[in-house]
Amino acid sequence: MPEIRLLSEGIFELTKDKKQLSTLSLDPGKVVYGEKLISVEGSEYRTWDPRRSKLGAMVLKKFDIPFRKDSKVLYLGASSGTTVSHVSDIVSEGAVYSVEFAPRSMRDFIGLASRRKNIFPILADAGKPDSYAHIVEPVDVIFQDVAQPNQAEIAARNASRFLKKDGYLLLSIKARSIDTAASPREIFKEEVKKLEQAFEPGFEILTARELLPYHEDHLGVLAKLKE
Amino acid sequence: MKINTWFGVLDLGSNGELLTSELFPKTVRELALRSLSLKDSRQNLPPEGFDLATAAIECGFADSFSEYYSLLHEVTLESVKIQVSEALTPDQRVIQAVEALDDINETTNSLSERLFEWYGGYFPESGLIGEALAAFIVKYGSRENISPEDPIYLRARDSMGARLEAADEVLLKGFAESVCSLYERRKHVEAYIESSMETLAPNLTMLAGPMLGARLISIAGSLEKLASFPSSTIQVIGANKALFKHLRARAPSPKHGVIYSHPIINTSPWWVRGKVARALAAKLSLAARIDFYSAKKDPSLAGKLEEKVRKLRAENPRPPQKRQEGRAKPKKKRRK
Ligand SMILES: C[S@@+](CC[C@H](N)C(=O)[O-])C[C@H]1O[C@@H](n2cnc3c(N)ncnc32)[C@H](O)[C@@H]1O
Numbered sequence: 001m002p003e004i005r006l007l008s009e010g011i012f013e014l015t016k017d018k019k020q021l022s023t024l025s026l027d028p029g030k031v032v033y034g035e036k037l038i039s040v041e042g043s044e045y046r047t048w049d050p051r052r053s054k055l056g057a058m059v060l061k062k063f064d065i066p067f068r069k070d071s072k073v074l075y076l077g078a079s080s081g082t083t084v085s086h087v088s089d090i091v092s093e094g095a096v097y098s099v100e101f102a103p104r105s106m107r108d109f110i111g112l113a114s115r116r117k118n119i120f121p122i123l124a125d126a127g128k129p130d131s132y133a134h135i136v137e138p139v140d141v142i143f144q145d146v147a148q149p150n151q152a153e154i155a156a157r158n159a160s161r162f163l164k165k166d167g168y169l170l171l172s173i174k175a176r177s178i179d180t181a182a183s184p185r186e187i188f189k190e191e192v193k194k195l196e197q198a199f200e201p202g203f204e205i206l207t208a209r210e211l212l213p214y215h216e217d218h219l220g221v222l223a224k225l226k227e
Numbered sequence: 228m229k230i231n232t233w234f235g236v237l238d239l240g241s242n243g244e245l246l247t248s249e250l251f252p253k254t255v256r257e258l259a260l261r262s263l264s265l266k267d268s269r270q271n272l273p274p275e276g277f278d279l280a281t282a283a284i285e286c287g288f289a290d291s292f293s294e295y296y297s298l299l300h301e302v303t304l305e306s307v308k309i310q311v312s313e314a315l316t317p318d319q320r321v322i323q324a325v326e327a328l329d330d331i332n333e334t335t336n337s338l339s340e341r342l343f344e345w346y347g348g349y350f351p352e353s354g355l356i357g358e359a360l361a362a363f364i365v366k367y368g369s370r371e372n373i374s375p376e377d378p379i380y381l382r383a384r385d386s387m388g389a390r391l392e393a394a395d396e397v398l399l400k401g402f403a404e405s406v407c408s409l410y411e412r413r414k415h416v417e418a419y420i421e422s423s424m425e426t427l428a429p430n431l432t433m434l435a436g437p438m439l440g441a442r443l444i445s446i447a448g449s450l451e452k453l454a455s456f457p458s459s460t461i462q463v464i465g466a467n468k469a470l471f472k473h474l475r476a477r478a479p480s481p482k483h484g485v486i487y488s489h490p491i492i493n494t495s496p497w498w499v500r501g502k503v504a505r506a507l508a509a510k511l512s513l514a515a516r517i518d519f520y521s522a523k524k525d526p527s528l529a530g531k532l533e534e535k536v537r538k539l540r541a542e543n544p545r546p547p548q549k550r551q552e553g554r555a556k557p558k559k560k561r562r563k
Contacts, residue, residue, distance in 0.1 A: 107311050121303050123310045134272065137280055
């Protein structure tokens with residue numbers, strides 16, 4: 001019988017032969033992207049590979065993960081839904097507004113989204129939050145993994161429109177999507193500065209850590225709106 | 228203040244309180260279509276921090292939160308399905324066909340080579356390759372079945388090849404049939420590309436031919452992207468590895484993109500090819516833009532290109548000898 005340890009609301013560490021990050025499946029019996037399903041006393045857990053998910057890596061890098069079971073989440077950069085599936089498990093009574101702008105990725109995402117009632121797929125440019133303002137309500141958490149040069153700006157625009165005053169931003173910054181030549185350290189410093197100053201009221205950075213050894217040249221950031 | 232939401236138009240008072248509302252019909256398809264048009268109009272947006280779910284219940288659109296979310300789930304899903312199916316535009320279909328053609332060519336070449344090797348053991352003197360060989364094997368199988376009227380009858384009779392046993396013959400004929408059908412498939416796909424390009428991008432097709440034109444769109448990723456490229460990029464696309472190096476590390480730009488397969492460059496003397504390529508790329512860029520924005524054919528483009536190339540050739544009748552020497556000098560210096 002695997003040993004289960006709660007790491008954060010809805011996020012578990014299962015120990016059988018080795019330690020495995022996992023979430024409690026909202027859609028039992030279904031494998032989303034090749035993860036393992038592990039049943040413990042009638043509950044089904046889905047293992048979560050931190051190397052395939054920036055959020056998974058943030059959990060293991062001891063970020064304070066702000067998700068609660070009824071959280072409303074705005075997820076920017078859903079891709080085909082690898083990580084969204086775990087967020088959907090975690091906020092089982094909440095909502096995941098999942099924005100992705102590549103139709104091809106969205107096509108792969110639709111199957112997952114249709115089986116999970118708490119996922120609301122949106123095909124739009126996260127740089128234009130006005131284009132989904134008629135759908136998205138104020139949220140507790142914005143999670144962003146878009147790998148774009150203007151990611152600080154994207155975060156700022158979405159936060160000022162949708163983030164509740166006491167909400168959180170979780171962000172993954174990929175150094176090479178910003179500049180291929182400059183050193184990652186320098187880029188991270190610049191991006192953090194942009195997050196703090198680029199807009200009113202600006203973000204207050206709570207945690208900023210590299211996601212090594214799971215993702216190279218990626219910085220994870222947890223922030224909230226300045227008072 | 229009037230605001231647009233996915234479930235209706237709400238009128239809010241000065242303190243944000245709900246005054247009146249005009250609700251949309253509660254059918255998923257209808258709501259999805261309206262939501263998509265709101266996505267583009269982006270007018271009268273809800274104020275920042277506006278609680279859509281509570282408002283929907285307050286104005287009577289939904290009886291409960293669970294009804295609200297379950298409808299919103301259906302509506303967002305329907306919207307993205309519509310968007311995804313609309314994303315398969317005519318240029319994306321042509322791109323799939325171009326990529327399929329590449330796969331077919333690769334497979335056909337390797338299977339044809341295999342057939343040549345294999346059948347060569349039984350009739351090495353056939354002198355046939357590719358589609359002709361495959362068709363021959365389908366027709367005759369063993370060279371013993373060749374009729375005396377066939378011009379290669381004598382060659383077959385005197386062949387040094389081994390005897391083809393019945394079991395091997397069945398195998399080879401079946402294999403040859405597959406190869407033949409691949410050649411057939413290739414023609415179908417080519418015909419599809421040709422006819423699609425004529426409607427999708429008539430100007431590009433007129434200047435580049437359907438195959439080269441389709442390849443340019445395929446490498447660019449869409450007609451829209453091709454139309455947005457400066458002609459200097461069009462000149463080099465397809466020189467793949469070299470191009471990416473150029474973009475990433477600012478290495479010297481590669482010269483030979485796919486447009487070098489165009490006859491107008493091929494048939495030019497080598498010393499004007501660079502100039503001709505530049506002129507062709509400029510006109511292709513213009514053609515792609517016209518195709519993307521209007522898709523109306525402008526027959527004068529072809530004449531203008533020809534004229535330009537004729538001039539280039541006339542201005543440069545001989546290889547530029549002086550410049551060649553000039554170029555050689557700095558090389559020597561570098562070696563020292
Ligand atoms: C690194 S992937 C995200 C992977 C995903 N978060 C996961 O872990 O499963 C980045 C995604 O962001 C999308 N993206 C990039 N820019 C975007 C934008 N401006 N708006 C919406 N999506 C964007 C890309 O199409 C891509 O699918």
